Amino acid sequence: MILYRTGAITMADDRVLGTDSTEVAMRMAVLRPYLIDNVPLTKIAVDAAIPIRTVRRWIARYRLSGPAGLMRPTRPDAGTRTFPKEMVELIEGMALLKPQSSIATIHRRIVMLAAEQGWRKPSYGSVRSIVREINPAILTLAHEGSAAFRDKYELVHRHRASRPNATWQADHTQLDILILDAGGKAARPWLTTVMDDYSRVVAGYMVTLGAPSALNTSLALRQAIWRKADPMWPVCGIPDVLHVDHGSDFTSLHLEQASADLHFRLIYSGVARPQGRGKIERLFRTINTELLPELPGNLRNGKPSSPPRLSLAELDATIGDYIVSTYNTRPHSTIGVPPAKAWCGDGWLPRMPETVDELDTLLVMVARPRTVHRDGIRFEGLRYFDPTLAAYVGEPVMIRYDPRDMGEIRIFHRNTFLCRAVSADHAGDSITLKDIQTARIAHRRHLRNQIAERKARVADFFPSPVFRPTQPAVPVTLSGTEAKGRQKGRRLRIYSEGD
Numbered sequence: 001m002i003l004y005r006t007g008a009i010t011m012a013d014d015r016v017l018g019t020d021s022t023e024v025a026m027r028m029a030v031l032r033p034y035l036i037d038n039v040p041l042t043k044i045a046v047d048a049a050i051p052i053r054t055v056r057r058w059i060a061r062y063r064l065s066g067p068a069g070l071m072r073p074t075r076p077d078a079g080t081r082t083f084p085k086e087m088v089e090l091i092e093g094m095a096l097l098k099p100q101s102s103i104a105t106i107h108r109r110i111v112m113l114a115a116e117q118g119w120r121k122p123s124y125g126s127v128r129s130i131v132r133e134i135n136p137a138i139l140t141l142a143h144e145g146s147a148a149f150r151d152k153y154e155l156v157h158r159h160r161a162s163r164p165n166a167t168w169q170a171d172h173t174q175l176d177i178l179i180l181d182a183g184g185k186a187a188r189p190w191l192t193t194v195m196d197d198y199s200r201v202v203a204g205y206m207v208t209l210g211a212p213s214a215l216n217t218s219l220a221l222r223q224a225i226w227r228k229a230d231p232m233w234p235v236c237g238i239p240d241v242l243h244v245d246h247g248s249d250f251t252s253l254h255l256e257q258a259s260a261d262l263h264f265r266l267i268y269s270g271v272a273r274p275q276g277r278g279k280i281e282r283l284f285r286t287i288n289t290e291l292l293p294e295l296p297g298n299l300r301n302g303k304p305s306s307p308p309r310l311s312l313a314e315l316d317a318t319i320g321d322y323i324v325s326t327y328n329t330r331p332h333s334t335i336g337v338p339p340a341k342a343w344c345g346d347g348w349l350p351r352m353p354e355t356v357d358e359l360d361t362l363l364v365m366v367a368r369p370r371t372v373h374r375d376g377i378r379f380e381g382l383r384y385f386d387p388t389l390a391a392y393v394g395e396p397v398m399i400r401y402d403p404r405d406m407g408e409i410r411i412f413h414r415n416t417f418l419c420r421a422v423s424a425d426h427a428g429d430s431i432t433l434k435d436i437q438t439a440r441i442a443h444r445r446h447l448r449n450q451i452a453e454r455k456a457r458v459a460d461f462f463p464s465p466v467f468r469p470t471q472p473a474v475p476v477t478l479s480g481t482e483a484k485g486r487q488k489g490r491r492l493r494i495y496s497e498g499d
Contacts, residue, residue, distance in 0.1 A: 013404065018121060023273055027058055027070045034059070065225065066294070088130055090461055093454030095131045096142040103128050113461055141444070144452050149444070159342045160198060164343045165350055167197040168239040170221065172212040175286040178297040178308040179315050181209055181269070186297070186308050189315060192216050194224040195280045200332050201339035203235045204282065207316040214255055215364075217244075221258075222363050226356055233324045235343055237350025241265045261362040282365070291322050330462055365400035374395055379413065384409050386420035392418070 030048045032333040041059070045052040049368040061069035077268035087110065093105045107127040114121045122130075139151040171193065178186045204224025206216050242264055245256075250427030259266045292298045295318065305401035310318070328340040335342055353359040370377050372392045377399060384399075386482045389411070398412045399421075411418045 015490040023068055023072060024070045030055070031058060031062060035062075063325070082120065083126070084119055084124055086457070087114065087117075087122070090146050090457045091122075091127055091130045091346060092134055093457040096138065096451050096454045097458065098143055100143050103131055103256035106131070129319065135447075138447050138450060146444070149447075151435060153178060154443075161196075162198070164196055164198050164201075164345065164348070165237045167241045167243055168194055168203060168224070169197060169280045170194045170217060171244045171245060171280045171284075172216075173208075173288075175292060176288045176299040177292045177295060177310075177315070178299065178304050179209075179311070180308055181314060186304075188313065190216075190297075191284070191319065192220040192296060193280060193283060194220050194338075195283060196239075196343055199339045200279060200283075200335060201235050201328050201343045205319065205323060207312065209312060217255060218258065218363050225262075225353070227352075228358055230324055232326065232340070234340065235328075237352055237408050238262050241266050241267055243267050257367050258363045262359075284328070287319065287322070291319070292355045320464055325438045360402070362399055365402050365410065367398055367400050370397055370399050371395070377409070379409065380406065382406065382423045384423050386411070386421040389421065 030044060030050065034041055041055050044050075044056045054459055056418060058070060059084070091106060091110055094109070102243050103124070107122070107124045110127060111121050113119075137149065137153040140152055167422070173191055175189050175191050177189070179189055181187045187209050190208050190210070190212055192208070192212060194200055194204040195201070196203055204220045204222070206220035206223070208216050221242075225236060225238055228234070242259065244266065245268065256266065274380075291409045293300075293305075295315075296310060298305050330356060331337055332339055332342075345395050368379065370379060372389050372395050374393055376383050376389060378384075379399060379401070391438070392413060397415060397418070398415075399409045400412070401409045406421045406423065412423055
């Protein structure tokens with residue numbers, strides 16, 4: 001046992017005081033005049049408005065254990081529940097039912113049941129404490145469903161490609177800005193971007209008015225693949241994998257054909273699973289929060305901060321300059337180096353198409369099977385003709401066309417280019433994703449089993465259907481008149497054959 005002197009406070013006391021609770025510090029402040037200056041305890045008690053017996057008890061505990069003795073003593077049974085296990089599980093089960101019940105409702109019903117079962121009635125605070133100790137993940141899964149649980153608690157597989165052009169991401173976003181269309185009316189544009197997963201460099205982009213389309217995606221991808229005229233933008237080449245979402249423009253037959261012809265693989269993210277596109281979503285957020293607030297027509301809380309003045313071409317040039325001069329050239333916070341520098345690395349040769357015409361044919365132009373007729377090839381209500389087709393009447397061919405220009409089509413026979421046919425009417429014009437998915441499924445199954453066990457407890461104790469997990473359907477008995485009305489018009493007609 002260590003006895004503390006009455007007339008002094010040691011440095012050890014100050015160290016203990018500095019690490020203890022606010023309550024200990026307050027009590028030490030009350031006792032300090034007595035311990036240092038020998039002020040009578042009666043005066044200390046009067047000045048602090050504390051009973052003298054309390055002050056004397058504090059002094060006795062301080063002399064016995066130092067500042068640690070001034071801490072509020074804890075009950076021996078603190079932290080342990082004295083309620084039956086069945087009651088605790090029942091409270092948890094009621095808290096997991098859907099629709100969610102308030103703690104007051106759960107407390108009221110559990111008190112009624114406790115009286116019937118001979119249990120000690122819990123207080124409102126005890127019920128609230130039990131409910132609050134339930135795993136938030138279980139509560140989210142039980143009340144908000146799988147989607148909310150996935151977004152808050154499921155593991156996210158963060159993957160970075162092993163080298164440049166191994167994986168690209170493509171996506172769209174509607175920009176937070178208004179511009180002027182060709183008619184001078186305010187319109188909100190869309191941005192399509194293609195990003196390299198390894199370096200975070202923007203390989204291509206497209207700014208358009210109107211909803212995203214397969215053509216917009218193809219044009220952005222064409223810019224990403226072919227060589228740029230700007231030496232500050234060296235990104236080019238055909239990717240090994242293109243990662244896209246399930247939008248109609250990405251799931252089009254045209255993009256499937258282009259991927260097969262250019263020999264890259266399309267990978268679709270899970271439906272309603274934006275986690276796999278987090279890198280390109282971050283790019284969109286950067287443009288919306290860093291570049292667009294400096295431009296006229298920027299939208300804030302859905303309203304333009306200033307009148308729109310930019311045209312589509314001006315916005316396209318502004319975004320292009322920002323991507324090439326700023327985003328691609330400044331150090332990226334995740335990889336630590338500028339994206340353009342990370343893409344170039346120590347020097348390497350990307351996989352390229354032979355010519356830009358070949359790229360346009362495979363990527364921008366849409367392929368459709370047709371048959372050569374005596375008057376040429378008919379497509380979209382137009383007739384296309386070229387003298388070369390005279391030797392192929394009745395033969396199946398594959399045509400490719402540019403949706404932006406229907407004046408001519410390119411014709412292929414058995415994968416061999418034949419000619420360009422013109423429409424006479426328009427001649428002048430370290431852990432794998434599979435492992436993560438397995439862990440997700442197992443964790444969710446475990447939580448669902450816990451939810452089912454808790455709900456089963458409720459059904460055992462409450463005959464009322466209010467807290468039952470499921471309510472069986474009650475058959476409806478119709479009166480004679482109603483039954484006749486239901487049967488009217490649905491009668492089976494029976495005919496007898498004559499002899």
